Amino acid sequence: MFKLEMRVRDYECDLQGVVNNAVYQNYLEHARHEFLLANEINFPALAKQGIDLMVVRSEIDYKASLRPHDHFYITVEMIKEGRVKVIFLQNIYRADGALMVAAKTYGATVKNGRPVRLVEELASLVAG
Template sequence: MMNYHYETIMQVRDYECDIQGIVNNANYLHYTEHTRHLFLQHCGISFSEMHKKGEDFVVARMNLQYKTSLCPDDEFRSCVRLKKEGLRYIFLHDIYRLRTNGEGIRENDTLCFRGQVDVVCLVNGRLGESEVCNKAFEKYLNE
């Protein structure tokens, strides 16, 4: 397990599952996006304020690995770590099913999903450097 910059706990909702009784693959993207947005808020970044200033944070590429399926009512931990290469902000996402034994004691979590989401910033519609993001992410990028 890596050291994460941000984590949140969520629960699978019944409507997110397909006929097989497992979370539909597209919903993992919703989970990671929600985690990224919470992380951005944690860093003091507002999507709407950025947009008003002509900066838009957009997904450029995704690499997804499905490990073990989540099922209805599963609680899970969605984690993210950030790094930067050139103009790309790279979000490394892991999702773990939370496990407890019969006595309510936490056991090893199960890795269900791993993804890499590359995000870039459009400044006034053109690919560019975001000083807002660089400043907000500074402490994470210098680790």
């Protein structure tokens, strides 16, 4: 399972002194990109062919709040959902192992704006 370590930056927190809920979307997106890069998915090459992986749905369950300077990590697993979709299963844990966020992000592959079967580069990464 892919794991990315990060730290909360001051400006990511709101007036209550916790990470703003919208920032978690940024954390999750960054982890997905790093997961794909670590698996040598060449998005510029796919984009030149008109192929994109687009987010079509996001589900986030907030369990607890991260605070300024907290160290945390994000896990990423990708599973297949039909012929054109994948689901990124992602969890955010504080460094002590406490679950902060559980998320599912659904992505669909499109070519020139139309749904297409998963390209081999992505299909080879799916867990199911």
